[in-house]
Amino acid sequence: MSLEAGFSLIEALTAAIIAVIAILGLAYTFGIGRGMVNRYEVARAALGQAQSCVEVLSVLPGSSDSLRIGYSSAMIPFQYAGLSRGELWWHIDPYDHPGIPGTINLRRATVCVRWQTGSLSDSVMLDRLFSL
């Protein structure tokens, strides 16, 4: 007879609490996933801006001030969907390639885009080497 007694209220409540925790965890992962899709939407746009900047730098003459070693550009607004999200800038460093004789044999242009999504700060950085 005791086998047919079913389960008690405490057991039912415990099972319900476990189920609620599992569902809340699932809902949290959905929310996180949705937030990441939005976050990477801006990141893709930022990467496109950084790539475009590298392309533009690559057609400048080697003697350009914008490619001078030690040069840091001004902050350029990074806009997406009509809103200013952050800024873009680049910096030129000396670069010592291990396979080339000499100490400073190349220039490295580092393009950085930094932006804010809500309370999160994100950035994308691209490097490209140029001859001296």
Added chain:
Amino acid sequence: MIRLPALDERGLTLTELMIVAMIGVLVLLTMGGFYLQSQATWLDASSQSITQREATMVGQAIADSVRSCNSAAVAFTPDPAHCQLALCKFGSVTPSYYFWWNPVDSLIHSGTDTGAGDQGPMLQSKVERFAVSANRTLVTADLSTRAATGQTIGLSVSAVMRNRNP
């Protein structure tokens, strides 16, 4: 064989049945709401990420083609927000490849010409804006696509023509 006493076979009262039914309905409504909400969130995120990938792919395809060409011509066909990009190879004045916005399906097409050479749409998300500008060295394309669930995804890409006439 076990025979239960008559007392255990009396079943449920109407009140008990109603309470159980109400609890069951509440649980079903909660679970159903959660399921529908989760499905909507998943569809929304999925269609948005698909559109993001498509826009990136189109941008990269345009950049790759531009890098291999010698010159570019932009036609505002049918309007400045929906252009046609024609790319010429080194040593040729006849365009060898086109990217254009097709007003029939609102998608970007590509091909060796805009007629029989059309290789079809490059993406499935509707394109609201395909603005292109070009000078002697650089081509810039601004793309604005709309996901199936309504979000607008923008992308801007610039590429240098690497095979220019010296």
